Amino acid sequence: MGDISHLLKPHIQKGVAYSPTALLRKLYELRDDYARLMGNELPFGISPQARQAAIEALDTAHLYPDSSYYELKKALSTYTGFPDTQIVVGNGSTQFIDAFYHGFLNPREAALFIPPDYGPYQLRLAIFGGTSQLAPRPPPDYTWNLDHVFNTITPATKEIILVSPNNPVGNCIPESEFKRLLDLDLLIVVDEAYFDFADTSLAHFIHNHSNLIITRTMAKAFGFAGLRLGYAITNPELADYLTKVVHHFPVNRITAAAAVAALGDTQYLNYVKKEIKAGREFLEKSLNGLPNVRAFPSRTNFVLTQFTASNADSNKISQKLLQDGIIVRDYTGKAGLVGQFIRITVGTQAQNEACLDSLRNAIEQ
């Protein structure tokens, strides 16, 4: 076999592929009843109406999807309150990440991030070969104060990407802070993947600001992590532009049909939101009751959990949880966090209780 390394791009060779669930296949060879509290998936499954619609859509699976996504955008329009001309659909909201680089960054222009935040943004920018600028929010609270952002902006800055509600911290950027960004002559992107759990959104700023794009996903509150469906909301001009950047047929027929049904099933969505909020409150309260454990207040379906004892070891704790059949995400040294952290997805009440029992044992040992 000949050497082909000269055919490859160095920054892609050096880049890291995001593979958060790669470990699972190995684990499931050992046992198949793990509580998956590591990926912010929905523990209750998709709406029964969405499931039925997906099954029926199999009858037309041999046909290309409607490339205008008329029905899907109409349903998203009703759900979001924005006209369909202001909505772009994607194969999960992460599909837009590449679009923000490919579609907007010229050579030597930079994207600015406000970590702690969602890892794929920086990973994909490295694969794209772009420059990242960081304006981290400081420990111990990681609250939003944008003075540091203004000091970090340079003539090279082209776009600012922020995640609110934030993953992994769980907090939202206050509108008073956010408003300061919108007058900048930059593209402002807000990832609102956890919007459905937060009861608050920055999307209304789209009415008066032409440089704002909001992305959301149905992977969380609607349980579409496996079906893959994200959407962006922006002004009509940017929506047309983004549609050109995103690959054609981003959403398959089965997912599109299921999404239309899921968006119409408000009863199921309300049930999900109520259960997740109750589970989140239970986790937050119980975790804060454990010694040397700090649960961050969350507007999402996960709880960032810090271990504050001087000898705390989040890796050891995660391994103990794993032995009890519970998978959480070890966040120590990741995403811009300083200290010992795990992130726990809100599961069913039985899973939440099992996680707490296991955690109690782990930190007592």
Ligand SMILES: Cc1ncc(COP(=O)(O)O)c(C=O)c1O
């Ligand atoms: C902030 C954030 N954005 C996007 C995603 C992924 O969304 P999707 O599954 O629609 O690509 C996640 C998933 O964990 C997330 O936390």
